[in-house]
Amino acid sequence: MRPRIGYKKLAAVGVAAVVGVASTIALTSGSASAAPVFGYSGYAFGTDVQAGVVGHGPQVVAQFSCTTDSNRSDQNDLATANVNNQAIARTVTTDTHSFNNQHGNGVTSNATAVDIRIGSLLTLTGAKTTTTAVYKNGNLSYTGSTTFASVKIGGVSVPSLVKPGPNTKVAVPGLGYIVLNRVGGVKTSAGIYSYAQAVVLHATTKNRYIPKGVDVAVLKTRAEITKPATAMVIGDAYGTKAYVDKLVKSGPTSYQATCQGTEGKTIRNAVAEVVIPKVAYVGAIYTTKNGYMGAEKSAVNFTSHVAGVKVGNLSIGAIESSASAWKTKDGKVGLNSSSNVVSIKVGNKSYNVPTEPNSTLDIPGVAKLTFNQVVRQSRYISVNALVIDVYSLNTKVIVGHSAAGVIG
Incomplete structure (x- = not known):
């Protein structure tokens, strides 16, 4: 288990992946060889504040950035991930790894939690989210998904949300709304990155758990792969x-x-x-x-x-x-x-x-x-x-x- 990372008065804009100092960037040797190389990058967070002001940044972080190593991996776990001193996600695990096998060259990132709770307003059990970005046979592709064992809103079971469709928006009385299974991918001329988030909490109503105006992603993953390139x-x-x-x-x-x-x-x-x-x-x-x-x-x-x-x-x-x-x-x-x-x-x-x-x-x-x-x-x-x-x-x-x- 790693120490939690804390920011105070942090208003995050865009996507920030937490990595170490310069020494964590993996380079190949200084050879003049023009052999093609792939770039691998990925992360998985337990929780991450995406907008608003609240007293922490990403928690339960597994990550690596900009490596050419097709066997790179990282993992992490934490009993409880907190937001605003409230236990939001329990028994959280995260992992991310690169690969070069029959499926192609790529990265997969996963995050799980035994449960995600906002008091009696929302309960998500058995949460798992995953995303993969792949280059194979000249093609770029991605997959991303989230599943739950059960979903309750205001104490009422909602079986239809156990396997939510992409970017499913649901009102949560007393909180605001949530977006389940937020997934997507972006292709560029150089490669592709994909993301998947189990749930994004949007606190639009004053409540005792998350400050009004704050957005929090719970179980947030990202995977990135480049096309082969000479540089x-x-x-x-x-x-x-x-x-x-x-x-x-x-x-x-x-x-x-x-x-x-x-x-x-x-x-x-x-x-x-x-x-x-x-x-x-x-x-x-x-x-x-x-x-x-x-x-x-x-x-x-x-x-x-x-x-x-x-x-x-x-x-x-x-x-x-x-x-x-x-x-x-x-x-x-x-x-x-x-x-x-x-x-x-x-x-x-x-x-x-x-x-x-x-x-x-x-x-x-x-x-x-x-x-x-x-x-x-x-x-x-x-x-x-x-x-x-x-x-x-x-x-x-x-x-x-x-x-x-x-x-x-």
Whole structure:
């Protein structure tokens, strides 16, 4: 069982997959081989707040991102997943895995719960959701489904909803409405991703369980596969991530990643202010990604933007980073990164901000700051604009992360 990941005052926009720092992105060797590669990515969450303000982010997380390993897998479990300090889903398990077998190349993600309850308003037992994205014989396809052992609304059994059709909307008196078996898939020029969610709770009525205006996905899965390509673009970006020792205290905020690029479109993901409990207050955050895979050139760019961070008496101004990578058909590879931190203050005292890669500033009794932390490989680069090691809390906070690379 893993520690729960908590965000406070989080307004999520779009889909965020929680993954680790740059080292979790799996690369092949730096060989100039043009052998085709596939990109695999997937996740499964127990619960995830999709809109509104509530005190946590994704829970019971199983995930991997942008790997070429067809045997990658992850799994997780938790006795109870909570929303707004209410037990929403019990005995939750999640898993995701890639494969290359007679069914093709693909990813499958699953999530189950013994029951999902909103007091006496809604009871879903034996819940299971799954989605698969596959490439086989030149074709892209996906499947997704959700089933329940039983469904009760307001204490009344509704057998017709045990195997709901896709995106079935049902009113729940005292809560608002729910969408059962929310499924879909999106094809791009580079691949396909699919999603499936057992139930999305929409609290449109004041109630004691979920704040009005909040949407929560319970048992949320995603699977992604790329077409074979001579160069796959990869990368990720997030605003903040916090650790205590090696344990995640707060997962990536405003997270974005890719295994397919974006067909040349800039995609933005934003969150409102974030409170990392007992550690830091973080201002508004947004990240961007833009990438494409083509016959002449493949390229990708990620950026991260944070309005500011406060850790005790330590006040940090706006923070930004970017990372980009490209490869041309003749094998040439380019990598670039940049970062910027506007200001550092402790109380009324200001400090100069170093600009050289991996520069440090030790503020006795407060924190050690590392600026422009860069990791560079032959086809991959990552940058953390700022890393804060908080002495009194034995906590590390990464701020302004961007990474980009090419495989193939």
